[in-house]
Amino acid sequence: MATWGERLAGVRGVMLDISGVLYDSGEGGGKPITGSVEAVARLQRSGLKVRFCTNESQKSRKHLVAELRRLGFDISEGEVTSPPPAACLILKKRGLRPHLLVHDEVRSEFAQIDTSNPNCVVIADAGDNFSYQNMNKAFQVLMGLENPVLISLGKGRYYKVTSGLMLDVGGYMKALEYACGVEAEVVGKPSPEFFQSALQEMGVEAHQAVMIGDDILFDVGGAQQCGMRALQVRTGKFRPSDEHHPKVKADGYVDNLSEAVDLLLQHVDK
Amino acid sequence: MATWGERLAGVRGVMLDISGVLYDSGEGGGKPITGSVEAVARLQRSGLKVRFCTNESQKSRKHLVAELRRLGFDISEGEVTSPPPAACLILKKRGLRPHLLVHDEVRSEFAQIDTSNPNCVVIADAGDNFSYQNMNKAFQVLMGLENPVLISLGKGRYYKVTSGLMLDVGGYMKALEYACGVEAEVVGKPSPEFFQSALQEMGVEAHQAVMIGDDILFDVGGAQQCGMRALQVRTGKFRPSDEHHPKVKADGYVDNLSEAVDLLLQHVDK
Numbered sequence: 001m002a003t004w005g006e007r008l009a010g011v012r013g014v015m016l017d018i019s020g021v022l023y024d025s026g027e028g029g030g031k032p033i034t035g036s037v038e039a040v041a042r043l044q045r046s047g048l049k050v051r052f053c054t055n056e057s058q059k060s061r062k063h064l065v066a067e068l069r070r071l072g073f074d075i076s077e078g079e080v081t082s083p084p085p086a087a088c089l090i091l092k093k094r095g096l097r098p099h100l101l102v103h104d105e106v107r108s109e110f111a112q113i114d115t116s117n118p119n120c121v122v123i124a125d126a127g128d129n130f131s132y133q134n135m136n137k138a139f140q141v142l143m144g145l146e147n148p149v150l151i152s153l154g155k156g157r158y159y160k161v162t163s164g165l166m167l168d169v170g171g172y173m174k175a176l177e178y179a180c181g182v183e184a185e186v187v188g189k190p191s192p193e194f195f196q197s198a199l200q201e202m203g204v205e206a207h208q209a210v211m212i213g214d215d216i217l218f219d220v221g222g223a224q225q226c227g228m229r230a231l232q233v234r235t236g237k238f239r240p241s242d243e244h245h246p247k248v249k250a251d252g253y254v255d256n257l258s259e260a261v262d263l264l265l266q267h268v269d270k
Numbered sequence: 271m272a273t274w275g276e277r278l279a280g281v282r283g284v285m286l287d288i289s290g291v292l293y294d295s296g297e298g299g300g301k302p303i304t305g306s307v308e309a310v311a312r313l314q315r316s317g318l319k320v321r322f323c324t325n326e327s328q329k330s331r332k333h334l335v336a337e338l339r340r341l342g343f344d345i346s347e348g349e350v351t352s353p354p355p356a357a358c359l360i361l362k363k364r365g366l367r368p369h370l371l372v373h374d375e376v377r378s379e380f381a382q383i384d385t386s387n388p389n390c391v392v393i394a395d396a397g398d399n400f401s402y403q404n405m406n407k408a409f410q411v412l413m414g415l416e417n418p419v420l421i422s423l424g425k426g427r428y429y430k431v432t433s434g435l436m437l438d439v440g441g442y443m444k445a446l447e448y449a450c451g452v453e454a455e456v457v458g459k460p461s462p463e464f465f466q467s468a469l470q471e472m473g474v475e476a477h478q479a480v481m482i483g484d485d486i487l488f489d490v491g492g493a494q495q496c497g498m499r500a501l502q503v504r505t506g507k508f509r510p511s512d513e514h515h516p517k518v519k520a521d522g523y524v525d526n527l528s529e530a531v532d533l534l535l536q537h538v539d540k
Contacts, residue, residue, distance in 0.1 A: 126402075127402060128401070128402045128403065129402070130401075130402040130405070131398070131400075131401055131402065132396075132397060132398045132399070132400040132401065132437070133398065135400070135437055135441075136436060136437050139428065139435070139437050139441075140434060140435060143428075143435055157448060157449045157450075157451070158409065158413075158449055164410060165409070165410060165413055166406060167402070167405055167406050167409050167445075167449055168449070170448055170449065171405075171409075171444075171445030171446065171448050171449040172445055174441075174444045174445055174447075174448040175437075175441030175442055175444055175445040176441065177444075178427060178440055178441050178444040179427045179428055179437055179438070179440065179441040180427075181427075
């Protein structure tokens with residue numbers, strides 16, 4: 001196996017997943033993962049470019065950043081790539097008027113979007129808004145369209161909060177895909193377009209960037225598909241079996257973000 | 271194309287789907303499809319064996335039959351094959367203790383089943399019980415099992431009620447399959463075991479039986495896979511494109527049950 005120096009050679013930008021890497025979300029705003037507040041600060045002082053790339057679609061970017069700041073992270077909205085703003089760009093570009101099946105809290109992200117007389121459906125991690133009635137409404141809108149368009153903000157299977165595992169938007173996307181006979185367009189990791197936009201915002205090329213995430217498929221696999229390198233942390237939704245995944249092999253496994261930053265600062269540009 | 275006499279030769283038993291063939295369900299008990307009450311009565315007087323084979327899993331068999339009787343159909347519980355009793359047989363045989371995600375109304379069908387300390391999940395068309403909280407609970411039960419077993423009563427995409435199309439259990443089955451990485455066992459059409467049990471209860475061989483349904487895949491395709499013949503009615507969830515389905519071709523298309531019975535009585539045993 002290559003040394004860390006070889007594995008991290010030429011890295012100029014670091015892309016960080018948020019949930020499961022910086023903090024575990026949950027009641028009362030969640031809690032930071034040990035060492036992560038300090039690790040982010042060290043990274044920001046290092047001269048490496050840093051960007052946060054999340055599939056969070058239950059909170060607005062503003063709310064998410066406020067929550068992280070309360071936990072001690074020094075992060076601004078402009079440093080975060082998240083699905084709702086990316087979806088708004090797509091909707092505007094294609095003249096799409098969405099029926100929104102999203103969390104109340106994230107609806108504000110779509111304030112500038114025309115939602116009258118919908119010609120597509122946008123779903124996100126809607127939490128308790130995933131009622132039968134709301135799902136049925138989204139289904140009926142899609143079935144009423146000649147060319148049904150379903151846009152899903154992420155396609156995660158589940159995520160971890162302090163109290164346990166929670167169903168994510170992916171299952172609900174699959175439900176609508178099956179019921180309507182359509183294929184969703186995914187805005188979020190592991191979509192290559194989403195990683196590309198985060199790379200652009202960070203201003204580095206794929207081969208100069210490393211992703212650090214807790215999701216072997218969406219963070220690690222997705223980033224590698226784009227030509228980036230990727231490390232998996234053993235926090236968040238990490239499971240020991242991830243280290244023997246049949247299809248995806250990370251460029252390295254680390255106990256947590258703090259260890260990843262130690263390695264980066266020790267080996268990058270040496 | 272073969273004549274109706276050739277297509278229906280040797281038929282001794284008729285299997286009828288209920289929703290979309292006998293009646294359209296909906297508010298206030300739904301309403302019978304024109305001519306169907308009379309058609310069922312003529313069939314029952316004909317000497318042909320008759321059995322009702324439904325994927326209805328939102329109502330108990332008792333409730334369903336009471337509803338049909340109110341609409342004028344002379345049907346008894348013993349003539350109906352439906353998923354909940356079939357699922358109970360499977361649960362007992364395999365020592366499975368289900369966590370139930372079902373409509374309140376159908377819970378009584380599982381009264382004799384041990385539901386303590388669940389080692390599987392059973393989902394049915396739960397209607398408004400498909401809340402995020404209930405879906406998440408089913409998800410958590412499955413994720414907590416070493417060998418997760420998910421049993422789905424049917425896998426319908428949607429059904430039609432008098433007020434429009436409604437999401438059926440299939441999408442929710444897909445959601446749990448995706449989130450948990452499991453494959454559901456389906457109890458109901460188009461499962462071959464389900465058709466076989468209905469044939470046994472009717473006492474005829476597959477080649478002697480014809481299915482009449484409104485669902486090109488689950489009624490027509492499912493029955494044909496079992497060696498039965500199948501007619502599709504142009505009522506219920508029928509869509510004109512079904513007559514040019516890329517994979518399934520019915521042995522005949524009829525406007526409604528009444529026309530199907532006309533043809534059967536005219537051509538069978540002649």
